[in-house]
Amino acid sequence: MNSYWPGPLPEPSVRTLxxxxxxxxxxxxSGDTPxxxxxxxxxxxxxxxxxxxxxxxxxxxxxxxxxxxGGEYVKTKGHYHPLSPSGIGYPELYQVLAGEALYLLQRSxxxxxxxxxxxxxxxxxxxxxxGHVTVNAGKEExxxxxxxxxxxxxxxxxxxxxxxxAYYLMEEGGxxxxxRYPVVPPVRVIPAGEVPELxxxxxxxxxxxxxxxxxxxxxxxxxxxxxx
Numbered sequence: 320m321n322s323y324w325p326g327p328l329p330e331p332s333v334r335t336l337x338x339x340x341x342x343x344x345x346x347x348x349s350g351d352t353p354x355x356x357x358x359x360x361x362x363x364x365x366x367x368x369x370x371x372x373x374x375x376x377x378x379x380x381x382x383x384x385x386x387x388x389g390g391e392y393v394k395t396k397g398h399y400h401p402l403s404p405s406g407i408g409y410p411e412l413y414q415v416l417a418g419e420a421l422y423l424l425q426r427s428x429x430x431x432x433x434x435x436x437x438x439x440x441x442x443x444x445x446x447x448x449x450g451h452v453t454v455n456a457g458k459e460e461x462x463x464x465x466x467x468x469x470x471x472x473x474x475x476x477x478x479x480x481x482x483x484x485a486y487y488l489m490e491e492g493g494x495x496x497x498x499r500y501p502v503v504p505p506v507r508v509i510p511a512g513e514v515p516e517l518x519x520x521x522x523x524x525x526x527x528x529x530x531x532x533x534x535x536x537x538x539x540x541x542x543x544x545x546x547x
Contacts, residue, residue, distance in 0.1 A: 331356035345389030397452035418461035
């Protein structure tokens with residue numbers, strides 16, 4: 320982790336196999352095997368930490384090792400964001416630091432399902448109104464950082480009730496529809512895109528947005544996010 324984060328690290332929050340069984344394609348196995356780790360509320364300096372607190376924003380790093388569980392590639396649990404006071408769901412900004420990621424996004428009304436591919440150095444902005452799962456389908460460890468509003472708690476209930484997202488990414492068979500969902504559109508696969516209006520340009524470091532005190536108000540005011 321030191322090559323991606325030169326600062327102090329707290330004890331991570333670890334999702335185990337037992338934690339994830341409720342969202343897996345094949346939940347037969349059980350145990351305390353760790354599947355991925357989350358380091359929350361990070362900052363390199365006291366000044367950066369104060370800035371993040373003032374902006375009501377959190378900086379996190381998540382590490383997902385490669386592998387499969389019951390034939391399904393290792394993934395995050397999946398969640399939605401609640402509505403902001405403006406009536407629009409909160410966005411979230413990710414950058415892949417190492418490895419490759421697939422972000423499976425599904426609109427809250429299930430009218431759109433999209434898988435965003437991202438390589439190291441690329442950003443993915445989770446748009447308002449979309450739930451998301453991150454999948455590591457590669458052979459390397461996936462390390463990603465995120466900036467997100469600290470003003471809400473993520474909502475996992477829907478994914479738990481539906482036993483995961485609308486599709487599972489399987490080692491054999493690729494994207495397989497979750498039969499617990501009603502009819503949903505096929506997965507659209509697109510590359511990660513930039514949002515220059517918000518300073519989101521591939522190749523730059525996500526933490527620069529903190530250290531340079533860049534405008535991050537859109538994370539708490541999703542009405543500022545340009546329509547993509």
